[in-house]
Amino acid sequence: MIAKDIIDLLKKNFCLNWNGIHGVSHWSRVRLNGLEIAKNNGANERVIELFAFFHDSMRENDSYDPLHGKRAAKFIEELSLHFLGINQQEKEQLMTACKHHTDRLSDTSDKTILTCWDSDALDLGRVGIYPLSERLNTNFAKQDSFIKKCYARSILKP
Ligand SMILES: [Fe+2]
Incomplete structure (x- = not known):
């Protein structure tokens, strides 16, 4: 679970609509998608x-904002391991995953980072896009049945 003090910090710093397309309901579904993939891989x-909860937290608009992942990584960099509840290696994974979640410039084979990216891509139904398996990285996420399940969740109203 995400601790209340983390949610409070995100809420304080988020400058868009908390209930908007890049807000907390999206973050919650990305979490569910990711945990389900993680159970498998x-x-x-x-x-x-x-x-x-962090990857879109530094967005400045809901459309074209190519640097928001980089800003999220910078935001995380300032936070202590204790506050985040992770170790240094996990913090680096988290920062890389956030930094490159839209440009995918990190040529990584790290399954945790790839799972992060898939969990976000699987929530595209909320903006009218059906996720394509060729755009996904992990074998579990590429399954038609899982894409369908995540899509159905993504088009539900929060
Ligand atoms: Fe996202």
Whole structure:
């Protein structure tokens, strides 16, 4: 779970609509998607939960904002390991996952980072996009049945 003091910090710093397309209901679904993939592939659940709640937290608009992942990584960099509840290696995974979640410039084979990215892409239904399996990275996420399940969740009203 995400601790209340983390939620409070995110809320204080989030400058968009908390209930909007890049807000907390999106973050919660990304968390669920990621945890379900992690159960299958052993990705790091703590990093996945934090990614879900931090990756879009520094967005400045709901459309084109190519640097928001980089800003999220910078925001995380300032936070202590104790506050985040992770170790240094996990913090680095989390920062890389956030920094490159839209540009995918990190040529990584790290299953935790790839799971983070899939968990976000699987929530595209909320903006009218059906996730394509060729855009996903992990075998579990690529399954038609799982894509369908995440899509159905993503188009539900919060
Ligand atoms: Fe996102």
